[in-house]
Amino acid sequence: MEARDIARRSFEDHIRNNRYPGRGLVIGRSSVEDAWLILYWIMGRSENSRNRRFVAEGTTLRTAPHDASKVKDPSLIIYEAMLELPGVYIASNGDQTRTIHDAIRAGGGFDEALMTREREPDAPNYTPRISGMVDLRPGRHPATLSILKANAMDPMKTDRHTYRPAAPAPGFGYCITTYEGDGNPLPPYVDDPRLMPCAGTAQEVLDAYWGALDAENRISLALKRVADAGGPGKILVRNRYGD
Numbered sequence: 001m002e003a004r005d006i007a008r009r010s011f012e013d014h015i016r017n018n019r020y021p022g023r024g025l026v027i028g029r030s031s032v033e034d035a036w037l038i039l040y041w042i043m044g045r046s047e048n049s050r051n052r053r054f055v056a057e058g059t060t061l062r063t064a065p066h067d068a069s070k071v072k073d074p075s076l077i078i079y080e081a082m083l084e085l086p087g088v089y090i091a092s093n094g095d096q097t098r099t100i101h102d103a104i105r106a107g108g109g110f111d112e113a114l115m116t117r118e119r120e121p122d123a124p125n126y127t128p129r130i131s132g133m134v135d136l137r138p139g140r141h142p143a144t145l146s147i148l149k150a151n152a153m154d155p156m157k158t159d160r161h162t163y164r165p166a167a168p169a170p171g172f173g174y175c176i177t178t179y180e181g182d183g184n185p186l187p188p189y190v191d192d193p194r195l196m197p198c199a200g201t202a203q204e205v206l207d208a209y210w211g212a213l214d215a216e217n218r219i220s221l222a223l224k225r226v227a228d229a230g231g232p233g234k235i236l237v238r239n240r241y242g243d
Contacts (some may be wrong), residue, residue, distance in 0.1 A: 028173020028198035
């Protein structure tokens, strides 16, 4: 099967026809320019989870409440989702974005930073922490993805998976999500990063994923475009509430 067919099938099965893949992260390459694309989205089933939106402030993406008066527990829903350093572009589904950023700024590394973190403490789901990085510094591997999830035998322990796939071809990306689908408790993501399409302009890619995510549960989606030459990333945002 050709890569295009694999990516299309992954997109249809895991995104378009999946009621609840949860939060998702894609690191890919543009098909129309020399640039990297970092997509991140959030979904929600509860009122607290749905009461959010993305706010882009320069090169930083953060979550914010749509209605501050309705926030019940901000600990796992309000965080910086995208941060960057010179040549380094980080995204994640929690405050480990800051953990990775600060570790790299101090001379440390991606893996070292995540060794200090665990899966989320939201029993019985124990939501995985998903993180990604595009590293354009000389001599570095450009794409990294990570998932920290509860051990199947003892959910108080964390399994750690880091992936450093080869740079995808233009128009393709690698995706991880927090869940395989809907359920109670929610089933954690189990696969290696799935190949996904990233064809078209940055806006077209953002629109394609937004249109495929379940309309009842999608909350916000952002795409950061990073030129091959580096420099500040540019963020596009789509919100269910509060655009």
